[in-house]
Amino acid sequence: MLTRPELGALFAPASIALIGASNRPRTVGAVTLANLCAGTFGGDVYLVNPKHQTLAGRPVYPGVASLPAVPELAIVATHPEDAVAAVSALAERGTKAAVVITAGFAEVGANGAALQRRLLEAAQAHGMRVLGPNCLGVVVPAIGLNASFVRAAPRPGDIALLSQSGGMLAAMLDWAAPREIGFSHVVSFGNMADVDFGDVIAYLDRDPGTRAIALYVEGIANASRFMAAARAVAQRKPVLAFKVGREKEGARAARSHTGALAGSAAVYDAAFRRAGILPANGMAGVFDGLETLALTRPSSGDRLGIVTNGGGPGVVATDALIAAGGRLATLRPETIARLDAILPPTWSRANPVDMIGDAPPAHYAAALAALLRDDGVDAVLVLNCPTSLAEPADTARAVIDTVGACDPGAPAKNVYTVWLGEASALAARRLFAHARMPTYETPGDAVRGFMDRVRSFRSQAILAEHPPLHANPAGAIVAATIASDALAHGSRWLEAVDVEKILRAYGIPVLHGAAVDGPEGAANAARDCGGPVALKIRSRDLTHKSDAGGVALGITGAERVRLEAVAMLARVKAAEPNAHVEGFLVQEMAARPGALELIVGASVDPVFGPVVLFGHGGTAVEFIGDTSLELPPLSAGLARAQIARTRVWRLLQGYRHTPAADLDAIARVLVAVGQLMLDVPAIRDVDINPLLADARGVVAIDARIGVASDPAAPPALAPDPEGPVR
Numbered sequence: 001m002l003t004r005p006e007l008g009a010l011f012a013p014a015s016i017a018l019i020g021a022s023n024r025p026r027t028v029g030a031v032t033l034a035n036l037c038a039g040t041f042g043g044d045v046y047l048v049n050p051k052h053q054t055l056a057g058r059p060v061y062p063g064v065a066s067l068p069a070v071p072e073l074a075i076v077a078t079h080p081e082d083a084v085a086a087v088s089a090l091a092e093r094g095t096k097a098a099v100v101i102t103a104g105f106a107e108v109g110a111n112g113a114a115l116q117r118r119l120l121e122a123a124q125a126h127g128m129r130v131l132g133p134n135c136l137g138v139v140v141p142a143i144g145l146n147a148s149f150v151r152a153a154p155r156p157g158d159i160a161l162l163s164q165s166g167g168m169l170a171a172m173l174d175w176a177a178p179r180e181i182g183f184s185h186v187v188s189f190g191n192m193a194d195v196d197f198g199d200v201i202a203y204l205d206r207d208p209g210t211r212a213i214a215l216y217v218e219g220i221a222n223a224s225r226f227m228a229a230a231r232a233v234a235q236r237k238p239v240l241a242f243k244v245g246r247e248k249e250g251a252r253a254a255r256s257h258t259g260a261l262a263g264s265a266a267v268y269d270a271a272f273r274r275a276g277i278l279p280a281n282g283m284a285g286v287f288d289g290l291e292t293l294a295l296t297r298p299s300s301g302d303r304l305g306i307v308t309n310g311g312g313p314g315v316v317a318t319d320a321l322i323a324a325g326g327r328l329a330t331l332r333p334e335t336i337a338r339l340d341a342i343l344p345p346t347w348s349r350a351n352p353v354d355m356i357g358d359a360p361p362a363h364y365a366a367a368l369a370a371l372l373r374d375d376g377v378d379a380v381l382v383l384n385c386p387t388s389l390a391e392p393a394d395t396a397r398a399v400i401d402t403v404g405a406c407d408p409g410a411p412a413k414n415v416y417t418v419w420l421g422e423a424s425a426l427a428a429r430r431l432f433a434h435a436r437m438p439t440y441e442t443p444g445d446a447v448r449g450f451m452d453r454v455r456s457f458r459s460q461a462i463l464a465e466h467p468p469l470h471a472n473p474a475g476a477i478v479a480a481t482i483a484s485d486a487l488a489h490g491s492r493w494l495e496a497v498d499v500e501k502i503l504r505a506y507g508i509p510v511l512h513g514a515a516v517d518g519p520e521g522a523a524n525a526a527r528d529c530g531g532p533v534a535l536k537i538r539s540r541d542l543t544h545k546s547d548a549g550g551v552a553l554g555i556t557g558a559e560r561v562r563l564e565a566v567a568m569l570a571r572v573k574a575a576e577p578n579a580h581v582e583g584f585l586v587q588e589m590a591a592r593p594g595a596l597e598l599i600v601g602a603s604v605d606p607v608f609g610p611v612v613l614f615g616h617g618g619t620a621v622e623f624i625g626d627t628s629l630e631l632p633p634l635s636a637g638l639a640r641a642q643i644a645r646t647r648v649w650r651l652l653q654g655y656r657h658t659p660a661a662d663l664d665a666i667a668r669v670l671v672a673v674g675q676l677m678l679d680v681p682a683i684r685d686v687d688i689n690p691l692l693a694d695a696r697g698v699v700a701i702d703a704r705i706g707v708a709s710d711p712a713a714p715p716a717l718a719p720d721p722e723g724p725v726r
Contacts, residue, residue, distance in 0.1 A: 005096075005127050005129055006203070007097065007129060007195065007199060007200065007203045008096075009072040009073050009095075009096035009097040009129070010073060010096075010097040010099070010129060010131060010138065010195070011138070011140050011145075011185060011203065012140070012143065013043060013071070013072040013073035013096075013097070013145075014043045014044070014072050015043045015044040015045070015046070015069065015070075015071045015072050015073070016036065016041070016043060016044070016045050016046070016071055016072070016073045016074070016075065016145075016147065017045075017046040017047070017048060017064075017067060017071035017073075017074045017075070017090070017095070018032060018033060018036060018045070018046070018047050018048065018074075018075045018077070019048045019064070019074055019075065019076045019077065019078055019083075019086045019090075020048070020049060020076065020077035020078035020082075020102075021033045021047035021048060021049050021052070021055050021060060021077075022049060022052075022055070022077075023052070023055055023056075028077045028101055028102075028149050029049070029077045029078075031149040032075060032077055032101065032137065032147070032148065032149045033047070033055060033056060034056075035146040035147075035148060035149065035150070035153065036075075036146060036147065037056050037058075038146065038153065039144035039145060039146040039153065040143075040144030041143060041144040041145045041146075042143070042144070043072075044069065044071070045058065046061060046067050046068070046069075046071055047059070047060045047061065048060065048061050048062070048063060048064060048067070048086075049062075050062040050063060063089070064086055064089035064090055064093065065089065065093075067093075070093045070094045070095060071090070071095055072095065072096050072097065073095070073096070073097050073098070073099070073147070074086070074087075074090045074095050074097070074098040074099070075098075075099045075101060075137065075147045076098055076099065076100045076101060076102055076133075077101045077102060077149075078102060079102070079104075080102055080103075080104035080105060080112070080115050080133075081115070083100055083102040083119065083133065084115055084118050084119045084122065087100065087119050087122050087123050087128070087130070088119075088122035088123075090128070091122055091123050091125065091126035091127075091128040092126060094126070095128060096127075096128060096129065097128060097129045097130070097131070098123065098128060098129070098130050098131070098132075099131045099132060099135065099137050099138055099147050099148075100119065100130055100131065100132035100133035100134075100135070100190075101132060101133070101134075101135060101136070101137055101148075101149065102132075102133050102134070103133065103134040104133075104134070105119070105133045105134055105191055105193070106134075106191050106193070107134050107191055116133060116191065116193050119133065119193070120193050120194055123194065124194075129194060129195055129199075130193060130194040130195060131187070131188075131189065131190075131194070131195045132188075132189070132190040132191060132193065133190055133191050133193060134166075134190040134191045135166060135188040135189060135190025135191070136148050136149060136150060136166035136169055136170065136188035136190070137149060137150070137188055138185070138186065138187050138188070139153065139154060139183070139185070139186040140184070140185055140186075141153065141154055141155060141156040141157070141182065141183055141184070141186075142156050142184060142209055148186070148188065150169075150170055150173055150186070151170060151173075151174070152173070152174075152177065154173050154176065154177070154182065154183045154186055155177075155180065155181075155182040155183070156182045156183070156184070157181060157182020157183045157184060158182070158184050158209060158210060158211035158212065158294075159181065159182070159183050159184060159210070159211065159212050159213070159214060159287075159290055160183065160184050160185040160186075160187070160200075160204050160207075160210045160212070160213045160214065161173075161183050161185070161186045161187070161214050161216075162185075162187045162189070162197060162200055162201075162213065162214070162215050162216070163187070163188055163189065163215075163216035164188075164189045164190070164192065164216060164217065164218045164219070165188075165216060165218065166188045166190065168216050168283075169186065169188050169216065171283065172216065172283050172286070173186065175283050175284070175287070176287060179287070181287055181291075184204075184207065184209045184210040184211075185200075185204065185207075185210065187200055192221050196220075196221045196222055196225070196226070197215065197217070197220065197221075197226050197229070197230075198222055198225030198226040198227075198228065198229040198230075199225070199229075201213065201226070201229040201230055201233050201239070202228075202229040202232070202233070204233065204237075205229065205232055205233040205236065205237070210237065211237060211294065212237055212238045212239070212240070212290045212293060212294065213233065213237060213238070213239045213240070214239075214240050214241075214242075214280075214286045214287070214290055215239065215240070215241040215242065215277070216241075216242050216244070216286075217241050217242065217243045217244070217268075218243075218244055218245050219245065219607065220268075220271075220607055220608075223271070223607050223608045223609065223713065223716035224714065224715070224716050224717075224718060226275075226716075227271065227274070227275050227608075227631075227716045227717055228718075230275035230276065230277055231274075231275050231276060231463060234275060234276030234277060234459065234460075234463060235276070235460070235463055238278065238289075238290065238293040238456055239275075239276065239277045239278065240277065240278045240279075240280045240285075240286050240289045240290055240452075241272055241277050241278070241279060241280060242279075242280045242281075242282065242283065242285065242286050243265070243268050243269075243272070243279065245264075264605070264607070266627075266629050267605045267607070267608055267611055267629060268608075269629070270608075270611060270628075270629040270630055270631055271608050271631060271716060273459070273462065274462060274630070274631050274717065276459040276460065276462060276463045277459075278452055278455055278456060278459065281448075285448070288440070288445060288448065288449060289448075289449070289452045291438065291449075292438050292449035292450075292452050292453060293452065293453065293456060295436050295437060295438045296414040296416075296438055296449075296453050297412050297414055298453070298456070298457055299378060299379060299413070299414055299453050299454065299457060300378075300454075300457045301378025301379070301454070302325070302326045302327050302378065302451070302454045303326075303327045303328070303329035303330075303376060303377060303378040303379075304321055304326055304327070304328060304329055304377075304378065304379055304380070304381055304447075304450055305329045305331070305351055305353070305371040305374065305377035305379070305380045305381070306318065306328075306351060306352035306353065306380070306381045306382075306383065307352070307353045307355070307364065307367045307368055307371065307380060307381070307382045307383065308352055308353065308354055308355070308382075308383035308384075308385075309354075309355050309356065309357050309358075309359040309364075309383070309384060309385055309387070309390075310354070310357060310383065310385035310420075311348070311352075311354045313383045313385060313418070313420060313443050314348075314352030314354055314383060315352075316442075316443045316444065317352065317381055317383065317418075317443035317444075317446065317447055318352060320443060320444040320447040320448070321447050321450075321451075324447055324448065324451045325451065326447065326450065326451055326454065328351055328352075329351050329371075329374070329376055329377040329378065330351065330376055331350065331351050331353075331371075331374060331376065331377070332374050332375070332376050334374075335370050335371065335373070335374040335376075335377075336349060336350075338366075338370040338373075339353065339366075339367060339370050342363065342366040342367070342370075343355055343363060343366070343367065344356065351377075353367050353371070355367060357385065357387050357389070358387070358389045358390075359390065360389070360390050360395075361390060361394050361395045361397070361398035362398065364382065364384075364395050364398050364399055364402075365398040365399070365401065365402045368380060368382060368399060368402045368403075368415070369402050369405075372402075372403075372406060372413055372415075377413070378413065379413050379414040379415070379416065379450055379453075380413060380414075380415050380416070381415075381416045381417075381418065381443070381446050381447070381450065382399055382415060382416070382417045382418070383417075383418045383420070383443060384396075384417075384418070384419045384420065384425075384428070385420050385421075386419075386420065386421040386424040386425065392419055392421075392424050392425055392427065392428045393427040393428050393431060395428070396417070396419065396427075396428035396431045396432060397431060399415070399417065399437075400431060400432070400435045400437065403415050403435075403437065404435075414438075414450070414453065415437060415438075416438050416439075416440070416446045416449055416450055417432050417437060417438065417439045417440070417446070418439070418440050418441070418442065418443055418445070418446045419432075419439065420441075420442075425441075462638070462641070465635050465637050465638050466635070467632075467633040467634055467635040467638060467671075472505075472506060472507075472672075472675060472679065474505065475502075475505035475506045475507075475676070475679070476679035476680060478501060478502060478505040479502045479505060479506070479676060479679065479680045479683065480679070480680045480682070482494060482498045482501060482502060483680055483682040483683055483707045484682065486498070486707050487682060487707055487708075487709050491540060491707070492540060492706055492707065492708070493540040493704060493705070493706050493707075494704075494705045494706070494707065495515065495538070495582070496513055496515055496536075496538060496585045497513065497515045498705075499703050499704065499705045500512070500513060500703075502676070502705060503688070503700055503703060506672040506673070506675070506676050507668065507672055508669050508672055508673075508688070508698075508700055509697065509698055509699045509700065510699065510700040510703070511587045511588060511590055511699060511700070511701055512587065512588070513536075513585045513586065513587040514528070514585070514586045514587075515538060515583060515584075515585055516583050516584050516585075516586060517582075517583040517584075518565070518583060518584070519561075519562045519563075519565035519566050519569075519584075520562065521583070521584070522535060522561050522562060522565040522584045522586050523558040523559065523561050523562035523565070524558070525561075525586035526555070526557070526558045526561035526586055527558040529586065529588050531556070531588060531589065532554045532555060532556045532588075532589040533555055533556075533561060533586050533587060533588055533589060534551070534552070534553050534554070534555075534586070534587045534588075534589055534701075535551070535552045535553075535555055535561060535564055535565060535568065535584055535585075535586060536550060536551050536552075536584065536585040536586075536587070536702070537550030537551070537568055537569075537572050537581060537584060537585075538581065538582040538583045538584055538585055539572070539576075539579050539580060539581045539582060540580065540582070541576065541578070541579040541580055542572070542576060542579055543704075544619075545702075546619050547575075547619075548571070548572050548575040548576045548579070549568060549571030549572055549574075549575055550568060550571070550572050552564050552568060553589065554589055561586070565584055568584075569581065587701075590692055590699055590701055592692045592694055592696070592699070594658050594694060595661075595692040595693060595694040596616075596648065596651055596652065596661060596692070596693050596694070597616070597617040597618040597689075597690035597691075597692065598614070598615070598616065598617045598648065598666065598689075598690060598691040598692075598693050598698075599613065599614070599615050599616070599617030599618075599621050599627070599687070599688065599689040599690065599691065600612075600613070600614055600666075600669050600670060600673055600686075600688045600689075600691050601613045601673070601685070601686050601687045601688060601689070602632075602673050602674065602676070602677045602683075602685070602686040603684065603685050603686075604677075604684050604685075604712045604713060605713060606712075606713055607713060607716075608631060608713065608716040609631075609712070609713040609714050609715040609716050610631070610632050610674070610677035610678065610715055611629050611630070611631055611632075612629065612630050612631070612632055612634060612642075612670055612673055612674045612677070613627055613628070613629055614627065614628055614630075614639075614642050614643055614646065614666075614670055615627030615628065615646055615648065616646065616647065616648040617689045617690040617691060618689070618690055621689060626646050626647045626648055627646065628642050628643075628645040628646050629642075630642045630670070630674075631715070631716055631717050632673075632674025632675065632677055632678055632715065632717070633671075633674055633675060633678060633717065634670055634671045634674045635671070636664070636667045636668070636671065639666075639667035639668075639670040639671050640663060640667050642670060643663065643666060643667065643670075652666070652693065658694075659694075659695040660695065661693040661694050661695060662693065662694070662695060662696065662697045662698065665693070665697040665698045666691075666693055666698055669688070669691065669698060669700075673686055673688070677715075678715055681712065681714075682707045682708065682709060683705060683706070683707055684706050684707060684708045684712060685704065685705065685706035686703070686704070686705050686706075687703060687704045687705075688700045688702075688703045689702060689703075690702065
């Protein structure tokens with residue numbers, strides 16, 4: 001999949017050289033030296049500094065040329081200019097990888113960027129891989145390798161932690177230390193000039209010591225490499241990502257509905273979802289999610305049973321569950337009968353199973369056992385409020401024993417625990433940790449853990465979707481020819497009649513429109529229609545025609561159309577005096593009472609390339625804010641899942657006397673728009689708004705297509721003619 005040189009020398013080197021080793025307190029060279037010496041790395045370690053003969057009891061060499069052997073890995077902690085020279089010398093000698101801790105490169109401006117290019121060119125000329133520059137370093141605890149200047153070496157474990165920010169990485173390691181969370185690899189990317197997320201994720205996919213991967217992401221350098229690696233590893237190992245910098249980037253200056261709505265945060269969310277990556281809310285969310293996945297079994301169901309000795313925590317958990325998209329399990333009659341036989345008459349007789357505050361450990365054990373036997377319950381959350389009537393640790397033991405006594409042949413169900421409080425709950429939490437049962441401090445945390453497991457299962461279903469290549473060579477020729485002609489004439493937006501041709505070529509139903517030059521032409525076109533018409537201004541300069549008074553609906557009679565056209569010219573001139581008007585578009589009115597107004601669109605993200613948008617459309621689309629994004633290519637299943645992520649989905653199911661809309665027809669439009677973006681890279685924007693949808697199907701009422709000739713980001717998911725997306 002990835003043809004770049006392997007990273008074995010970076011993570012499992014036979015020998016290391018530290019360029020810039022020092023004994024000056026509180027310097028990077030001194031701290032990195034101390035970390036190297038403090039570890040249990042068993043290979044040779046060479047130190048380089050022309051000002052010293054020995055450091056930490058080891059010989060020091062004046063330069064790279066004087067090293068007695070070629071190190072597989074070099075850690076560079078010198079002045080930027082010296083770092084470039086050192087990397088060049090090391091690469092020429094055959095060093096396979098370098099960790100450039102040194103700052104002062106692209107992050108400081110043009111001069112630093114030029115230095116970074118020189119460093120990378122020197123390394124790549126000899127096949128050397130570079131981590132950094134401007135990074136914290138790399139740590140592999142299992143082999144005692146600490147090639148970094150982190151404050152304290154993390155303990156060994158099976159979670160890989162990858163971060164673009166050295167400061168955040170240090171904070172996350174500090175957060176993890178008292179919680180006894182260990183790591184297989186800790187990687188700081190810094191400027192990410194060479195080695196990036198995709199490279200390391202692909203390496204960790206093959207590492208048996210890594211069970212899960214946590215990412216701190218500011219931005220992705222190579223989207224296709226990232227997506228290919230993440231999609232591959234997520235089929236075997238959970239990946240969670242904490243994404244920061246969620247403000248809109250390229251969308252600020254967008255001139256289309258879709259461009260305005262497809263902000264960078266939403267695109268990253270769509271990319272992560274398609275890659276099978278679970279989003280995390282903050283540092284604690286990353287580790288809570290990973291620990292949940294470590295201590296629970298795969299589970300597809302979202303029906304949660306709740307056992308509690310306090311009504312309030314049960315309500316809190318229920319609210320969190322519904323808000324997160326889960327469901328409160330409905331107890332079977334036989335389960336209620338079992339609970340009636342063992343619990344006092346005052347119990348809630350429903351889910352949550354509120355046993356009242358005096359519930360002893362035996363009641364917890366019996367209630368949990370009953371819910372575990374109920375085939376309508378997918379998992380159980382056990383809540384405990386501290387009271388003076390029962391020792392929290394004794395109740396915890398009863399829960400642990402009940403789970404341990406489950407029939408090995410019965411369907412396995414996950415049990416999540418929350419022992420509320422602090423001092424009184426510590427012993428119980430230690431018991432759960434020792435028993436390797438997930439335990440949390442709040443009901444909301446536990447529900448998030450449960451839903452992480454549910455989302456993890458659902459992400460596997462997304463990864464299993466293999467969109468076929470919807471080849472449409474005839475349609476692609478039509479669209480490419482129109483786009484090329486428009487660009488040759490310096491046009492950014494296509495003529496309405498050309499938009500209609502492209503949509504029809506891709507099988508998207510569209511109202512026929514007659515393009516005319518002036519009011520008289522509009523009147524003649526209306527006369528030919530013979531019924532009510534819609535009159536729309538034709539102007540490439542107007543993104544939203546209705547805002548400028550450039551749309552009039554339901555006009556009957558040729559003379560009324562002519563008068564409206566004259567008035568429309570005046571309105572548009574007053575609202576947008578600099579807009580160039582080409583004429584009018586006359587369309588027959590669509591007689592679709594009760595049809596829903598939708599938006600289907602596409603734009604090109606600067607990182608992930610083409611993205612397809614679906615949502616509740618109309619003139620207030622930006623204010624409604626009910627949209628979802630997906631990366632093409634799409635399958636019918638992916639398109640329907642995209643539709644289901646919006647609020648308008650509920651209306652599309654039918655309501656009152658309105659039948660359900662034709663969801664398959666909507667899905668076909670999404671698939672077609674995605675394929676159009678892949679077929680014709682010159683097309684940069686598609687807006688179909690509104691797309692009317694009802695039980696009879698769909699029809700595009702208004703649409704815009706924008707083109708450009710400048711280079712744009714390629715698709716993050718490359719379609720494979722002979723198989724699934726890579």
